[in-house]
Amino acid sequence: MSAATSPSERRVSARIGAISESATLAVDAKAKALKAAGRPVIGFGAGEPDFPTPGYIVDAAVEACRNPKYHRYTPAGGLPELKAAIAEKTLRDSGYQVDVSQILVTNGGKQAIYEAFAAILDPGDEVIVPAPYWTTYPESIRLAGGVPVEVVADETTGYQVSVEQLEAARTERTKVVLFVSPSNPTGAVYSEADAKAIGEWAVEHGLWVLTDEIYEHLVYGTAKFTSLPALVPALREKCIVVNGVAKTYAMTGWRVGWLIGPKDVVKAATNLQSHATSNVSNVAQIAALAAVSGNLDAVAEMRTAFDRRRQTIVRMLNEIDGVLCPEPEGAFYAYPSVKALLGKEIRGKRPATSVELAALILDEAEVAVVPGEAFGTPGYLRLSYALGDEDLVEGVSRLQKLLGEAKD
Structure with missing residues (x-):
């Protein structure tokens, strides 16, 4: 055109x-x-x-289908019982204690990512995006009015960016840095020391961090998952965590994710969701409740x-x-x-x-x-x-x- x-x-x-x-x-x-x-x-x-999807999760969804309680609208931000379970799961798996008011249940991780960026970005704000990146990140940033700024890593560094690279990309327009570990598409996992260095760098410069933890349970060998806001507590007031049940519990088609962040940002994102989609499917939310509440066998x-x-x-x-x-x-x-x-x-x-x-x-x-x-x-x-x-x-x-x- x-x-x-x-x-x-x-x-x-x-x-x-x-x-x-x-x-x-x-x-x-x-x-x-x-x-x-x-x-x-x-x-x-x-x-x-x-x-x-594990049978006990499917069974919970079947029961929810029969319960008239779940045939109606529910709060746009998520079922209270699911939000409470997500808070407990986050503490269990990440060592990160959050309140239910800091949680928004979304239609999969993609909606969580878009709504997070939409809630904190103004037109022209820059987001540092380590590459290789998952295809949805830059598109979500642009849709929210932001500008993705790519920082490229290759196989010589295990596809991991350094603080020096991030600093070289930072400008007066930089507002957010994206942090993903384990990574899609590379499978890279940052060490605790390297993750902490990136978190402390973000704090030093007053930057927001959006961290995608969707692959938290899929690490191998000696690699270890670390949650950035748990590792760097000073970051918590400017950190948004995105997660969901898709990868961990083989629930890609159920479409349940969530974001965790400061209360004002979560409230803003919830307002957006209330107009965009209203509540996530109640049946899927009950399935997610069974998933995050259960064991990890x-x-x-x-x-x-x-x-x-x-x-x-x-x-x-x-x-x-x-x-x-x-x-x-x-x-x-x-x-x-x-x-x-x-x-x-x-x-x-x-x-x-x-x-x-x-x-x-x-x-x-x-x-x-x-x-x-x-x-x-x-x-x-x-x-x-x-x-x-x-x-x-x-x-x-x-x-x-x-x-x-x-x-x-």
Whole structure:
């Protein structure tokens, strides 16, 4: 559309028209469509556990369906009993004590992220976004009127940014720094010392921190999850925590997340939600209540499987000439560099970008991966290992065969 198009002629607003489609969901949708058409596609695109939601959570939802109490509107900010359980769970898992007035239950983590940014950003405010980043972060920032400022880390630092890099990106317009550990898309997990240094730097400069803790229970080996506001108490009045049940409890489709922050910010975000969506589905909230109130046995079983798959996918990817894959310490993603393969001939084509390489892989190997461009760092691919062991081995074996044909 021409920049000269008048407002009366513009069919879609400039604000919404500028938003990009979720690349991860787009790849997943294409893979599922091809599979439905009969092609044996293996999808590494979506960050979605292949496990069913634990039975006791489903049972709680079934009972809620039968209870007329949950057939009606409930408070926009979340069921009181769920908010109380989230407060208890946060203390149990993070060592961070919060009041129910600091909690807003949202329609998944994405709504929590957008509402958090919308509540604290004014037009032109800058948010420092470490890259590689999850695709939704910069779009949520822009939609809220903010300006994402990317700080890039690569495989040489384990995809972790330093305080020095953050300081170099800080300007008089900087208001927020985004902190994600464990990370999507890289699986990077910051050490307690490095996380504390970033938190103290933010306090020193009066910055807000939005920290996404959705993968808190998915850490492996010697890595350890640390919650920034618990680690740096001075940060709490300018810290917003985003979390949810999707990844930990295999509940991606239930759409329950939450944000935790200062009371005034949470109240503002709740007001926004009261007009945007009102309350989250009551049935889903009761399912989330069962999840966060229960033990972590099912989570431990899933983590064991993810750890096994993590080791397998890293080993197999690193067996491919031209592929370099650091070992992720958290979440369920591998983020290999494929820069050495770009420009090489593979089955008559010379992909110049990771977008072109991902398209070639889908066409020739029937394997769906997400190119690094979606995460702000061209030259990489993201592969979710939250899929069955057999599919994982078969999918990476196809990659080994295809990419092994690369030649100058």
